[in-house]
Amino acid sequence: GQNIDQPTEMTATEGAIVQINCTYQTSGFNGLFWYQQHAGEAPTFLSYNVLDGLEEKGRFSSFLSRSKGYSYLLLKELQMKDSASYLCGGLTGGGNKLTFGTGTQLKVEL
Amino acid sequence: NAGVTQTPKFRILKIGQSMTLQCTQDMNHNYMYWYRQDPGMGLKLIYYSVGAGITDKGEVPNGYNVSRSTTEDFPLRLELAAPSQTSVYFCASSYGDRANYGYTFGSGTRLTVV
Numbered sequence: 001g002q003n004i005d006q007p008t009e010m011t012a013t014e015g016a017i018v019q020i021n022c023t024y025q026t027s028g029f030n031g032l033f034w035y036q037q038h039a040g041e042a043p044t045f046l047s048y049n050v051l052d053g054l055e056e057k058g059r060f061s062s063f064l065s066r067s068k069g070y071s072y073l074l075l076k077e078l079q080m081k082d083s084a085s086y087l088c089g090g091l092t093g094g095g096n097k098l099t100f101g102t103g104t105q106l107k108v109e110l
Numbered sequence: 111n112a113g114v115t116q117t118p119k120f121r122i123l124k125i126g127q128s129m130t131l132q133c134t135q136d137m138n139h140n141y142m143y144w145y146r147q148d149p150g151m152g153l154k155l156i157y158y159s160v161g162a163g164i165t166d167k168g169e170v171p172n173g174y175n176v177s178r179s180t181t182e183d184f185p186l187r188l189e190l191a192a193p194s195q196t197s198v199y200f201c202a203s204s205y206g207d208r209a210n211y212g213y214t215f216g217s218g219t220r221l222t223v224v
Contacts, residue, residue: 031209033212035212041218042200042215042216042217042218043213043215045212045213045214048209048211050209087153089153091209095141095158095166096204096206097143097155097168098155099169100152100153100154101152102150102151102152103152
């Protein structure tokens with residue numbers, strides 16, 4: 001299975017930009033997802049990368065380097081509502097199984 | 111369109127009791143999954159199914175059973191509840207041939223075993 005590593009916690013200021021990194025084992029890799037999870041709620045889909053490069057969706061962008069086993073989620077113009085846990089998930093094998101990291105708890109401060 | 115519906119939302123079980131966590135989806139997704147989420151531990155895959163009549167173990171299947179008699183339903187059974195099964199359980203579903211769409215998660219079942 002996959003080993004997914006991401007920082008446990010990050011703090012950033014409202015209006016700023018933050019980058020959340022994720023590293024993974026490249027063997028058997030079929031794609032990488034980012035999910036957002038607010039406290040007490042279900043994860044919600046943010047982005048999917050299967051090819052190298054940057055995918056942009058409004059204030060959120062996600063980058064993938066398959067050769068380096070590395071991804072990041074970039075959040076611009078941070079808002080207080082962006083305070084949440086961000087989960088990096090690697091897609092492997094049959095059944096579209098996702099292996100998740102422990103999540104990065106982002107706190108946005110004034 | 112309700113998406114993925116899980117019941118119950120909360121449950122307290124005594125050690126040794128049994129229960130079934132219900133999950134149903136109305137999006138005609140062929141793939142379904144059960145995850146558990148412990149504090150600070152991320153989501154761990156318990157069981158998954160790629161279609162009616164087909165189930166397979168994930169990373170942490172011990173103490174659980176599943177069945178998939180229809181496309182819509184994927185119940186998770188705990189036979190002899192143990193304190194280690196205290197967790198938040200999420201059911202999810204996806205299209206099998208459109209991985210880029212990602213999973214749709216249910217709202218979760220918070221289970222406490224005492």
